[in-house]
Amino acid sequence: xxxxxxxxQQAEEIWEQSHNHPFVRGIGDGTLPIxxxxxxxxxDYLYLLDYAKVYALGVVKAHNPRIMExxxxxxxxxxxxxxxxxxxxxxxxxxxxxxxxxxKPSAMNLAYTNYMLSVSQSGTLAELxxxxxxxxxxxWEIGKRLNTIPGAADHVFYGEWIRSxxxxxxxxxxxxxxxxxxxxxxxxxxxxxxxxxxIFLNTSRFEYLFWDxxxxxxxxxxxxxxxx
Ligand SMILES: Cc1ncc(C[n+]2csc(CCO)c2C)c(N)n1
Numbered sequence: 001x002x003x004x005x006x007x008x009q010q011a012e013e014i015w016e017q018s019h020n021h022p023f024v025r026g027i028g029d030g031t032l033p034i035x036x037x038x039x040x041x042x043x044d045y046l047y048l049l050d051y052a053k054v055y056a057l058g059v060v061k062a063h064n065p066r067i068m069e070x071x072x073x074x075x076x077x078x079x080x081x082x083x084x085x086x087x088x089x090x091x092x093x094x095x096x097x098x099x100x101x102x103x104k105p106s107a108m109n110l111a112y113t114n115y116m117l118s119v120s121q122s123g124t125l126a127e128l129x130x131x132x133x134x135x136x137x138x139x140w141e142i143g144k145r146l147n148t149i150p151g152a153a154d155h156v157f158y159g160e161w162i163r164s165x166x167x168x169x170x171x172x173x174x175x176x177x178x179x180x181x182x183x184x185x186x187x188x189x190x191x192x193x194x195x196x197x198x199i200f201l202n203t204s205r206f207e208y209l210f211w212d213x214x215x216x217x218x219x220x221x222x223x224x225x226x227x228x
Contacts, residue, residue: 003185004133004178007197011204015138018208019145023215027162028146030155037158038093040214043109045086045100047210050113052078054120054132061125070176077173085164092157107220108213112206119199126184126192130199133177138207139165140174 008015018024023040026032055078058071090100105113120128143165146152153162164170185196212218 002182003193003196004182007130007200008137010197011134011201014201014204014208015134015141018138018211019142021208021211021215023211024142024146027158028149028152030152030158032158034093034157036215036217037089038095039217041086041089041093042095042100042103043106043210043214045083045090046103046105047109047113048078048083048086050117051132051135054116054128057117057120058125058128061120061128067125067180070180074173085160088160104219106213106218108206108209108218112203112210115206116203123199124184126181126188126196127199129177129181129184130196131203133181134200134204134207136177137174138204140171143167143170 023032023036026036052075055071055075059068059075062068062071086100087097090097116131119131123131143162146162147166153159153166155162181196185193188196
């Protein structure tokens with residue numbers, strides 16, 4: 001069994017929880033309140049700025065020029081592609097880019113991006129790839145599943161989100177990253193494979209927590225408890 005198939009099986013329960021989360025279900029049936037999506041959008045914009053840095057670190061860590069090219073392309077895709085989806089949504093919601101850039105990341109958002117950046121700075125290219133794959137791949141799984149709901153991809157607001165993450169081009173990008181992790185995992189010791197699996201599971205858990213944070217519009221719990 002390929003390494004990705006193996007870690008997918010290990011993470012399946014966690015991913016199912018994301019599929020069943022009211023935020024994700026709300027995108028699928030069109031009932032997610034727009035202000036909840038707006039909160040997510042702003043947090044996700046900040047998240048992606050850090051995510052792009054993980055790809056930049058990938059360029060630094062890779063030796064193979066093809067891998068360097070791909071990581072650079074992914075980084076460009078986020079800064080000029082994925083962000084354009086966010087920017088389009090922001091425009092529709094009347095949120096300016098400056099507002100998004102002025103926003104503060106939630107505690108969970110910071111924990112997630114700092115975890116990925118720390119794994120990526122101190123770890124191997126395989127560890128870096130294991131940390132970013134669940135983010136990419138789980139969105140594909142969610143996009144594909146939501147796309148099976150009749151009419152969901154045509155929803156006036158959420159349709160574009162679903163079409164984007166269930167698209168063939170997006171799927172190809174995910175498959176490239178899966179193949180890369182499989183190649184990088186080849187010949188690794190059991191200890192190293194266990195470490196890759198742990199990283200993959202941790203960012204899978206963070207993916208779930210990100211949906212939940214956005215659904216609850218969580219910021220810093222300490223501010224809530226002291227009334228800031
Ligand atoms: C919290 C969170 N997790 C995953 C994604 C999905 N995602 C992140 S980067 C990228 C493009 C591929 O490099 C995609 C699709 C997201 N937007 N926000």
